[in-house]
């Protein structure tokens with residue numbers, strides 16, 4: 001309990017915290033608002049409009065691609081403890097390192113939730129607002145849209161925790177940020193261009209996130225390229241489970257390794 | 265100070281980093297109520313030993329205990345031990361108060377304790393400034409404040425005077441002396457010896473990871489040296505053949521292992537003129553050089 005209170009204090013005292021919430025509002029309200037205003041039918045290549053189910057899903061899917069932001073924040077926060085050498089102080093106050101990491105995961109879970117709620121909330125406002133102003137009736141029922149947005153929000157929590165796990169594992173700030181941003185933002189899309197490897201898309205973090213909103217844009221593109229058999233996303237629940245498994249694996253590995261490593 | 269005094273015991277402690285034996289079969293104890301200097305040249309293994317004492321580094325073999333328990337088994341470690349390894353271990357975006365509040369929460373101490381320490385370490389004026397603008401002295405005091413949050417009975421400081429100005433060093437000396445007088449166990453490592461001279465009561469000297477000497481420093485100091493001024497310094501050196509003699513400057517010698525009457529007698533027998541003969545207490549610095557030189561290590 002003390003540890004959890006300490007980790008919340010640590011987080012809330014930094015300016016990064018306010019930046020994080022601002023980013024959530026900008027990406028949620030800003031990005032969603034801009035995409036909805038432009039309209040998916042005007043994207044290049046053009047996609048179905050907002051009055052179709054696919055059109056709405058695609059916007060939510062793009063929102064899912066911003067998951068690298070909370071992941072980077074998680075990695076940044078944890079590695080800054082090593083960079084600024086407070087990790088040793090923390091382990092002096094709390095030599096049970098497993099508990100320290102658990103408290104961090106819980107605190108960042110809370111932060112991720114705040115991020116996800118703001119992101120989804122502002123995105124909902126922007127989407128419904130633009131639709132109302134432009135007189136478009138969305139291609140999906142309101143309840144479905146809110147449900148999908150909630151899934152995107154939860155995915156942000158999981159990605160933030162994946163970031164925390166990777167950060168705790170690598171300890172080096174530059175390395176952890178490169179891995180998280182590099183992989184999620186650049187690496188995975190690049191991997192998808194490699195024939196054969198791209199069949200793995202559904203079980204990679206990006207594919208699992210797309211599954212949450214049934215956002216088949218990239219999967220379809222890959223299917224066309226592969227030609228023979230279509231690449232199918234997991235069902236939403238499967239995507240959610242897989243994402244959670246990624247976060248747990250990263251956290252577990254980080255915990256096990258941290259327990260034994262020398263802090264020098 | 266809360267509770268009974270605690271003794272540090274290091275027993276047959278070893279640490280290997282791959283091919284490097286950082287600490288080898290090291291044993292010593294550190295008593296409460298005195299300031300103990302942990303001395304050794306760069307790379308001797310001081311930091312590694314202190315990190316093993318606090319559970320940050322796992323020993324390859326041997327044990328290190330505080331009040332009879334390994335650090336990781338202490339019930340409330342920050343109440344028992346305050347340790348400082350890095351002179352600057354805080355998030356640059358945190359204020360001094362933020363930083364202390366994080367660790368106060370972790371140790372279960374009230375916010376009032378934070379205010380108390382900010383005042384005790386003369387940081388009250390800077391309490392709400394972000395630490396990235398802190399001077400070396402302020403950083404040093406903030407790390408000390410962090411270590412003292414739990415009013416610990418044992419204080420471990422790794423090179424605490426690094427980077428401090430003479431004023432800061434003097435302040436630190438007085439501060440540590442007070443803590444030891446209250447019955448706490450104080451262990452401070454250093455390779456800057458003249459700063460330790462007027463501070464330490466006991467010393468533990470290591471070299472290449474091995475114990476060289478341990479005990480009250482007045483006992484270790486051994487026989488005094490003699491400073492001799494002589495116009496016939498060269499002949500005196502010949503006369504002193506077999507004893508360790510340093511030339512301090514032309515015409516001035518420092519003779520080790522003999523007292524003043526013995527040097528005077530030798531000089532008389534060899535008809536060497538002596539203008540000045542001063543008995544000198546061995547300084548910590550010389551003791552240290554003596555003990556850690558290769559000659560001393562291979563008797």
Ligand SMILES: Nc1ncnc2c1ncn2[C@@H]1O[C@H](COP(=O)(O)OP(=O)(O)OP(=O)(O)O)[C@@H](O)[C@H]1O
Nearest residue numbers: 264281284286305306307308309310311312313455
């Ligand atoms: N993490 C590490 N990996 C490999 N070797 C290490 C590591 N930490 C220390 N060493 C080696 O162990 C030996 C002891 O180092 P240590 O830092 O304990 O010495 P020290 O007495 O504190 O020196 P200094 O006065 O320079 O601080 C050195 O040879 C050092 O190179």
Ligand SMILES: [Mg+2]
Nearest residue numbers: 310311312422
């Ligand atoms: Mg050192």
